Amino acid sequence: MEEKRILLTVSYDGTAYCGWQFQENGPSIQAEIEKALEKAVGTFIRVTGASRTDAGVHALGQRCHFDTVSGIPAEKYPFVLNRYLPPDIRVTESMRVPPDFHARFDAAGKWYTYRIHNAPHPSALYRHLTAHVPVHLDEKKMDDCAKRLLGAHDFAAFAAAVGQAKTTVRTIDAVSVTRNGTEITFKIHGNGFLYNMVRIIAGTLIYVGQGKLEGDCISRAIDSGNRLDLGVTAPACGLELTRVEYAFEQEEEKP
Amino acid sequence: MEEKRILLTVSYDGTAYCGWQFQENGPSIQAEIEKALEKAVGTFIRVTGASRTDAGVHALGQRCHFDTVSGIPAEKYPFVLNRYLPPDIRVTESMRVPPDFHARFDAAGKWYTYRIHNAPHPSALYRHLTAHVPVHLDEKKMDDCAKRLLGAHDFAAFAAAVGQAKTTVRTIDAVSVTRNGTEITFKIHGNGFLYNMVRIIAGTLIYVGQGKLEGDCISRAIDSGNRLDLGVTAPACGLELTRVEYAFEQEEEKP
Secondary structure (H helix, E strand, O other), X not given: OOXXXXXXXXXEOHHHOOEOOOEOOEOOHHHHHHXXXXXXXXXXXXXXXXXXXXXXXXXXXXXXXXXXXXXXXXXXHHHXXXXXXXXXXXXXXXXEEOOOOOOOOOEEEEEEEEEEEOOOXXXXXXXXOOEEOOOOOOHHHHHHHHHHHOEEEEOHHHOOOOOOOOXXXXXXXXXXXXXXXXXXXXXXXXXXXXOOHHHHHHHHHHHHXXXXXXXXXXXXXXXXXXXXXXXXXXXXXXXXEEEEEEHHXXXXXXX | OOOEEEEEEEEEOHHHOOEOOOEOOEOOHHHHHHHHHHHHHOOXXXXXXXXXXXXXXXXXXXXXXXXXOOOOOHHHHHHHHHOOOOOOEEEEEEEEEOOOOOOOOOEEEEEEEEEEEOOOXXXXXXXXXXXXXXXXXXHHHHHHHHXXXXXXXXXXXXXXXXXXXXXXXXXXXXXXEEEEOOEEEEEEEEOOOOOOHHHHHHHHHHHHHOOOOOOOHHHHHHHHOOHHHOOOOOOHHHEEEEEEEEHHHOOOOOO
16 A cells, blocks of 8 residues: 655644643643544554644644555545544644655744733633733834844744754744734744744743833844843743745745 | 622633523532622622623623622722632623612623634634634625614514513614634624524524525514524524623723
8 A cells, every 4th residue: 555644734722731742741732643543544653743832832733744554535634533633633634745745844934823911810711822911011012122033043042941953043034913902912934943932032022012121132132142131931821833834835825 | 888889890711601690500600700709708799790691602791790898999809809710700890880780781782792613624722712614604695694683673583482581672783794714703782682692693694604594584584573584593602792881881982
């Protein structure tokens, strides 16, 4: 039987999980998908994700690939796997890709979204999907500051110490901070992100929005490479991996 | 000690509750608020809600009133009660109102929002806050149809049989159906709603959006008074009581 490589798009509410990656001591998204896949095709298959999202981080469009000799048509996996997956994980798309395609190494761009509930009291309805900031935030200042990220820079200051990236240079080509009532949404697109980079940027923008840090702190941190020029890492629950893109898709419209 | 009547604004994720109203056989929002209030002021106090939302229905701005001789400043109840409430219920506002004010009988207007996840697979992230409709919906047709609700009409056809309203005439003065990607949002404002009315309208619009019912079905049902001219009652999880308004607030901006 011919072996096929399949690429999945996966959406999940990360609240109940210890993150994307398999861990001995807690439920992971990867393990849930591998269990569902085993039920669907009858054998254990290792799944490789595009991004190892942390505990509590959500995804609208995580991607992952696996190899199989199963006769299930490549585009039918959402229907097959959703039957076995818990309701906080949904496969939304599947397609066949070439045998040398790699979900992580071939990722050409990623969109992340960070959501802040900016009101005196936490949100009851979106408590798992937003970070709560009770102090009023100036979203215009945050947006101006975020624009300093644009371009190719050495983002060494923006990585958690445990990161193991070979280079800390990344290119950010779209970024915005907008407000809709009490909800502040920070969106960012780049060719790649260091470990905890988006949450460090979000935490920095939260500080800038309340006047705890100056608007030029991001430029300063890019120059200095010093993590201490930035704010604290914002909570995981506000973060969503919105989309992972590959070269064959980048002509399409961005979200 | 002087007795004061206090009006609360309450937001909740209705997923885990049997509805607003106290019931012997399950947890209710009302009972949770009464428990928190008892912890805060030391005595049991009955709370009267503006709207008895059903099991699974959410609220951004439910309102309720109660009487107390407590010395807690009228505007401090969110801080006091949120300490004792579960995270899926949040009090967001409180104020003193006249002793003859009534949260339900004085309600002058209500906003409801109904959310549909219109995609082949259910939403992992918003599974509790949306109704899933896999068939593609024509939101323009739905919006055109919804506009027939505008005005003062006898909505007898739009009520579940168990309703006990004295009159079935209501005035609807704003309604819209919009799409943002896979999310369809139906918003409606009126001076009052019959039992299950918004969910019956939402279910009817879902049928119209997929071509199962004609666009004039709403006008026909208003004329006929026949429930059978309309679609099925849409699921509770898509519905949110967005705001309850009183005469003293109606000069303010609507959401």
